[in-house]
Amino acid sequence: MDLKELYRDVILDHNKRPRNFGRLAPPAHFAHGHNPLCGDQLTVYATVDGEVVRDVAFEGSGCAISVASASLMTEAVKGRSRAEVERLYATVHELLTRADAPVTAELGKLAALSGVREFPARVKCASLCWHTLHAALAGTAAPVTTE
């Protein structure tokens, strides 16, 4: 295992300068996510127009993997349909948890997260934002937790 596989330049950059960081005003959907193991807390906001996710933002605090993953996610899902977002959610989940999951073109910059699967303790950090976005889009009221 190489730390540079986990902390790639894209990850370090998105951790330092997270994109789409902040709130979206109501009536945007939102959900809270929490990883009790490391104290990561984030809120994901999504403005949905019909079936299309027009805008996504997040705020909160966490480790580099969780912040970078959330930042990359917001860029990746903006403008996509709900169905496309759900498909991407499944693809990212595969990427993070299956050693032999292919790094497909569909992933784009999200491919930078492929190193996370070598570090099982960190998978929750990268997946928290996706679970939280999923909850926001589904309108789930209960906070998302990784435990």
Added chain:
Amino acid sequence: MSAAVATPAPLDVERIRADFPILSQRINGHPLAYLDNGASSQRPRAVIDAERRYAEEMHANVHRGVHTLSQRATDAFEAARERVRRFVNARSTREIIFTRGTTESINLVAHSFVRPRVRAGDEILITHLEHHANIVPWQLACEATGAVLRVAPIDERGAVDAAELAGLISERTRLVAVAHVSNALGTVLPVRDIIARAHARGVPVLVDGAQAAPHLALDLQALDADFYAFSGHKVYGPDGIGVLYGREALLESMPPWQGGGDMILAVRFDGTTYNQLPFKFEAGTPHISGAVGLAAALDYVSALGLERIAAWEHQLLEYATERLSAIDGLRIIGTARDKASLVSFVVAGVHPHDLGTILDQQGIAIRTGHHCAMPAIERFGVPATARASFAFYNTRAEIDRLAAAVESARAMFR
């Protein structure tokens, strides 16, 4: 401990390390530097051998059979209880209850001592730095009874003032429950002073000694604690075994908390006679091999000498504090004058969780997170810290590696 300790002869740390098989391995290509002793300590070969010997030569159920093995197992188990009694200097083995660990010990007191005697509006007093195991059992007891949980503050260094705590004792206070040593901050609490002040008001005191038993010589008669809890796995023994010390008169007055075999003298459908202390609180087959291993661990640390252990660990604490303080952007959380050998810290620009992974890649094991003491950590305005906690088998060279690895993490996130 910050007090100067007379040292007969310093520990031969290299020889001691050879007693711990797990320490000789490599982790991620580097020699293991195990700095997570506050979470769980490692076992010397003497403990591993004692447990194996028990399994190979002595195992049967205790207090039950007339056959030879049952007698051997019973003798080994009760000898372990006597070993614990000597280690903590209790008056009698009737005051030594074996449990699964500190958490279960505290829950036993919450269930059998607190719940039957508190009423709505009564108070239980703890401090802001407690481990969740010394918070949640009281919250549950309060929910069930309408009692109120009061919390004594800690200062900006993470210290507890005994007089300030005593000022929160009221006519309604039914128990004071405090840590001896904070697992998150390292603070050694003035428990003797706290106990004296509480007793002056007629209030009993429970001490959570999970972090103290591995580092401080215990004399529970001198301390005058009413209850004292600790765990085997933090004092170089097995996991799954722990101890509740209780003052005999209090234990006598308490109802059992779990029912089953071993805790009874006679069972009839119209009424059951409970067993005597300590068996009244040990329902079911206990963790016999764990108790045997714990006794071996107490033999081991007693042979090294807790004064010598404390002296070396204090040197490690001072060295780690000096090396880590010199790192730009590093802030130590918990700077009480009297501290056990652990350092909790945060590094500007590097999240503790990332630090934990980066250190692990260099073979260095530390704890990151809230250390099961969320209120203590949040008191300092951070969601998590990194914590290096030292044992007598740790070295200055390992602290050098820790400092260098923290520097490398800073460089990575610059």
